[in-house]
Amino acid sequence: MIECLLKDEGNQIQKAMSKVLPLEELEASVRDLKRAGKRIVFTNGCFDLIHPGHTRYLSKAKALGDVLIVGLNSDRSVRELKGEGRPLTPEVERAEILAALEAVDFVTIFDEPTPQKLIARLLPNVLVKGAGWKPDEIVGRMEVEAAGGRVVSMAAEPGFSTSSLIEAALRAPR
Numbered sequence: 001m002i003e004c005l006l007k008d009e010g011n012q013i014q015k016a017m018s019k020v021l022p023l024e025e026l027e028a029s030v031r032d033l034k035r036a037g038k039r040i041v042f043t044n045g046c047f048d049l050i051h052p053g054h055t056r057y058l059s060k061a062k063a064l065g066d067v068l069i070v071g072l073n074s075d076r077s078v079r080e081l082k083g084e085g086r087p088l089t090p091e092v093e094r095a096e097i098l099a100a101l102e103a104v105d106f107v108t109i110f111d112e113p114t115p116q117k118l119i120a121r122l123l124p125n126v127l128v129k130g131a132g133w134k135p136d137e138i139v140g141r142m143e144v145e146a147a148g149g150r151v152v153s154m155a156a157e158p159g160f161s162t163s164s165l166i167e168a169a170l171r172a173p174r
Helices: 002-017 023-035 052-062 075-082 091-100 116-122 141-146 162-171
Strands: 040-045 067-073 106-110 126-130 150-154
Touching: 002 091, 023 040, 023 067, 023 106, 023 116, 040 052, 040 116, 052 067, 052 126, 052 150, 067 075, 067 091, 067 116, 091 106, 106 116, 116 141, 126 141, 141 150
Parallel strands: 040 067, 040 126, 067 106, 126 150
Antiparallel strands: none
């Protein structure tokens, strides 16, 4: 029984990791999916500590189309954005966790501070970003709209944040 569970776990990890693609491979898949009439949704982030706010956000984003792609900040770009000590979880592990979520179809890791080049190459039909960003601050908005796509600002789930989780962990008695 235990061997069977371990074998299945290995298959689940393989299945999840098969959804993590380098940009060139993802670009080819996106072209094929668009030709097949699929609506491509894109979002991005650090996703350092996955919490219910993330999973709910990703599920809502997926509902806006047929295929959800998550652009994941590399470890280097997270450090650049969030400072030393971040990320808490290495990029390969963050990618595996995201890819294991049912709502997520593909994950790609990008090393730049913003996903602008990534968005410009994929040109999703729908670009989703948290409502904390003003429309003119949403990276990739101009490229997506110029290609006939739309940009959606999605409200964050109240009560959930990675920063709050980190602060709570630091306050917890040892």
